[in-house]
Amino acid sequence: MSLPARELPSPRPPRGPRSEPARVLKPKRRKQHQVGFAVLASVVVGLLVLSIVVLHVLLAQQSFRIDEVERRAEVLRQEHLGLVTQQATLSAPGRIAAWAARHGMRLPDDIRILRASDDPGDPTGTGSASVGEERR
């Protein structure tokens, strides 16, 4: 049995003289890369600056809002204190007594403290049996 004849590898082409590296750009292309980098860097820096500015603006706005809320809280606190004072002043017994006196009211000369009678048959409900007369 005969084997097919092995195909002999084709001979390599002879190497010629060493050519220039392919990555070496031409001056025009290199300039384009530099411009691109500059644009990218500018955009990044610009974005950073912008974000810092925005952050500062937001902080400033928040600061103003906090100031405003604090001012509002202080006003409300003062209003509350004013109302508390007014309530305490208006409810003072001396003021009420003076108002009542101006309107012709006065305490009775003789106050008697009576107990409701335990005896349902006592129509007066004074429990007079246990209440003695006072001596002046």
Added chain:
Amino acid sequence: MTRPPIGRLVALLCVMVFALGAIFVRLSVLQVSQADDLRDRAADQRVRTVALPAERGQILDRSGTRLALSLPARDVYADPRYVVDAWATATALSPVLDEPATSLVDKLTADATFVYLARQVGLQRADRIEELGLAGIGFLDATRRSYPAGPLAGQVLGFVNVDGEGIAGLELEYQDLLAGAPGERTQEIDPYGQPIVGGVDVLRPPVAGASLETTIDRELQFQAEAALRDAVEHQGARGGTLIVMDPRNGEILAMTSVPSFDPNRFAEADPAAYRNRAVTDMFEPGSTNKVITAAAAVQERALPLDERLSVAWTMEVGEFTIHDAHPHGVLRMTLGDIIAESSNIGAVHVANRVGADDMAAYLWRFGLGRETGVGFPGESAGITLPLTHWTDTTLATSAYGQGLAATPLQMISVYATIANQGRWVQPRLVRATIGADGTRHEVPPGGSRRVVSAETAEMVGRMLAYAVDHGTGTNARIAGYQVAGKTGTARIPLEDRPGYLEGQYVASFIGYLPAGDPQVVIAAILDRPAQGYGGLAAAPLFQRVARAAISRLGIEPAAPLPVPPHALPLR
């Protein structure tokens, strides 16, 4: 090419080295030795620190009603260096500050950099001044103390000075607690004085003071003040004192003196009116002190309770002659009769049975001669002689309350002891503190001690009830309630020499009710009333306040105490 002379190069080098050295030295001075000072000076120009006053705590009554509180205000000041036209500025400020323009001109032209024009000005007035836009006028945050109920309990509350520091009463006693701690805010400012956003801003917030919840009942305090004022006026008295206390826990429900004052306008009042006489002033208690004599006799079994002593109307003690209030023949009296009829001679007989040692001991045990510790500035301890200084007459005069001095608070505590089954309880004016965060802290009750047994207290209580029902205290009776109490008509010692004022007395009535279940004890004291006797002048005052207390506190009647052994017929 010729080389430069070496001498010139060396000279140039020296000059440069010297110049650099000078710069180095100057830098060292600035950066090292003067660094702190320069840093501070720079900070002063752009950093401002403003003091933030702490809110002073409030003073409340026992139900939480405000008796004293602080309101926001502003101090108005001037920096005369920046005042452009002093007269025009003064003329504009005068009507708002309610101060003569000439006075303001003096301040505005003063040789100073800071002059107060007005302190504690209300916010509305301060705003009106600010709207004037006057050069050289500035404002500082402050607070103003307000007492909404006016003169109510003025002597108890006290007041604060213009700097907000308590200088009398509870305001002084609890200054540290009420004041809190001031804070401050440090800010970086621009040349126009406006804060720089994002600059230095350090806030140390103030810590508000705690509030006091007193034992005072505002309504009862008002009733007590009105009753005392009327009684002093009606009796033409020089003054008076009134205390209402819960004998079970020593809580003072009302405390007042005449003359009184309004703490909102304390500067206009007579300083003598500032005193809380119930605590700071003492008087010879007179016959109200017989309760100690009786308690000592009962506790020490100095005499049988049904023993009838022979009581004449005068008695020789040493070089002095002691007598009862009214002439009478020789009476046969039990201890109960002696208390009910308030016999001085009888009390001396009883004290002789008790003996000087025990009498002095019981005066001390009941709290005479030492402060009660109520927690009030200027409390007096009263005056009782130490036993080693007692003379022949001291035992006799102590028996009926002369020759010693006590405060009204000490005397009401004596009666509270009898009402509280023989146990003395320290009186108190504050029952809780409330922190700025609203947390309430109960003030623990003060000390207490047993003075006499419950049985002794019950027997003395029967004698005091007998004194009101059938003795000298009938003007203190209240229909439906049994009152226990004792009258006092005490002579007033001369201030400049030994002896007493003639015909002038301190009239008093101290008692409690209901006698069988004491819930309130009241001391009514009048200084030199027209009707000199305690039973005539002070007992009706007690009665009026006791009625108010019954109504206010909802006191129910209790079973009456039986009459103690007695020899005199009931009347």
